[in-house]
Amino acid sequence: MQIKYLSNTTANPPSLLRKAGTIAVATALAGVALMFSAVLIVAVVSIGAVAFAYLWWKTRALRKQMKAQMRDFPPHGANVQREAFMGEVYEGEVIEGEAVRVEESVSSASVSVNTRS
Numbered sequence: 001m002q003i004k005y006l007s008n009t010t011a012n013p014p015s016l017l018r019k020a021g022t023i024a025v026a027t028a029l030a031g032v033a034l035m036f037s038a039v040l041i042v043a044v045v046s047i048g049a050v051a052f053a054y055l056w057w058k059t060r061a062l063r064k065q066m067k068a069q070m071r072d073f074p075p076h077g078a079n080v081q082r083e084a085f086m087g088e089v090y091e092g093e094v095i096e097g098e099a100v101r102v103e104e105s106v107s108s109a110s111v112s113v114n115t116r117s
Contacts, residue, residue, distance in 0.1 A: 014022075
């Protein structure tokens with residue numbers, strides 16, 4: 001595969017004025033792009049702040065209710081004794097090891113059903 005470059009050999013190289021104009025236009029376009037991006041960032045941040053304030057305002061009753069519930073509960077890790085368990089002492093022996101659950105099924109032969117009326 002061959003690539004052929006078509007060039008206009010009769011064209012003159014760009015002049016200094018043309019190069020300066022190209023740099024000026026590129027700089028102006030970069031400045032305009034920077035201004036639009038700054039405006040876009042300000043708009044996104046403003047919309048986000050308004051949305052956050054709206055949600056904060058709409059959830060104020062829920063936050064108040066949650067704070068009231070947290071005041072009713074004891075702090076995490078507090079040693080709280082309930083009235084139902086006051087004074088009960090369990091004595092016994094703890095057997096460590098493996099536990100096996102045995103389920104007994106009831107057969108129809110062992111169950112006597114009185115069908116006479």
